[in-house]
Each structure stands twice: as C-alpha cells, then as structure tokens.
Amino acid sequence: MARKYSRSASKDVKSAMLRRKRGTLKRGKGGRGGRVKSRKQAIAIGLSEARRKGKKVPRKRSSR
Numbered sequence: 001m002a003r004k005y006s007r008s009a010s011k012d013v014k015s016a017m018l019r020r021k022r023g024t025l026k027r028g029k030g031g032r033g034g035r036v037k038s039r040k041q042a043i044a045i046g047l048s049e050a051r052r053k054g055k056k057v058p059r060k061r062s063s064r
Contacts, residue, residue, distance in 0.1 A: 006056035009047070016046030 019025035020042040027033040027041065036042055051057050 003056070004058055006050075009050035009055040009057050012050040012053070012055070013043055013046030016042050016049065 016025060017039070020036050020039070023035060025036040025042055025045065027036050027045070036045065047057055
C-alpha cells in the first residue's frame with residue numbers, strides 16, 4: 001500500500017506544530033491574522049505549506 005502523504009510532508013506538519021507550540025505560527029496572508037492556537041489549524045497550515053512546495057499531499061476535500 002502506497003503512502004498518501006510523503007515523509008517530507010509529515011515533516012512540514014511537524015514543524016508547523018512546533019511553531020504553534022512556541023507561539024510563532026501565524027495565520028493569514030503574510031501572518032497578519034494573529035497567532036494560531038488551534039491544533040487543527042496548525043495541521044492545515046503545515047499541509048498547505050507542503051502542497052505549495054509540491055510534496056505528495058492529497059487534494060483538499062471540497063465541501064458538499
């Protein structure tokens with residue numbers, strides 16, 4: 001069975017989680033939306049960063 005997420009994508013999520021813990025992870029364009037407190041949001045930011053770098057991450061699910 002193939003991996004859905006690449007190992008390097010997991011590293012991006014891990015780094016986002018660490019930045020949230022340290023209080024340096026920011027939301028919004030250019031980090032103008034304030035600090036991120038929620039765990040789910042930190043994961044989402046890490047995945048979107050991995051996507052931007054072109055790593056293997058499944059596409060976002062569209063809302064129904």
